[in-house]
Amino acid sequence: MPKVQLSTSIKRCRKSITLETKLEVLLRIEAGERIVEICKAMGLAKSTIQTIRDKKEEIKAYSQSAAHTNVARLTRQRYWVIEKMEKLLFIWIQDNNKRKIPMNQMTIQQKALSIFENLKNDHTDESVKDVTFQSSRGWFEKFKNRFNLRISVFLLLLDPMQDDSHLKSIANILCTGSDVML
Structure with a gap:
């Protein structure tokens, strides 16, 4: 009888990442650090690092206009x-x-x-x-x-x-x- 392997992984909770953390990730990527190393060092998922990398221009533009870099969420103003x-x-x-x-x-x-x-x-x-x-x-x-x-x-x-x-x-x-x- 084949063994059935049950998944023991726990679904991670969604958490907000500060603009400061995102900028740090971008600096590490630009310095040539590998994504896997950044994941281990910062305790973030690979997909999170990749999303930050893909939205680099948006994050940098927001950081120049933001008063505080410790904000956790980029919001869009509704008309x-x-x-x-x-x-x-x-x-x-x-x-x-x-x-x-x-x-x-x-x-x-x-x-x-x-x-x-x-x-x-x-x-x-x-x-x-x-x-x-x-x-x-x-x-x-x-x-x-x-x-x-x-x-x-x-x-x-x-x-x-x-x-x-x-x-x-x-x-x-x-x-x-x-x-x-x-």
């Missing part, structure tokens, strides 16, 4: 027009819930694009003209988390021969409560 669009979209979703209008992900994403384009066209700010927005699935998931939206999904098998009044009653049943219905 005000996108934040305003998300607030308006949330108000629209709440309004549709109060009126018991069912919505799906595609409808919400289309409305987000529509609101964004309206905001962008209404402002004469040159900085706003360069801002782009894609209402992707990833954006939608993050939007739900930011606004603490709970989406209820119901799969309905409906008889195609039934009249529209049946569909309206099902929509009314699904829209009761405070959840957005997909």
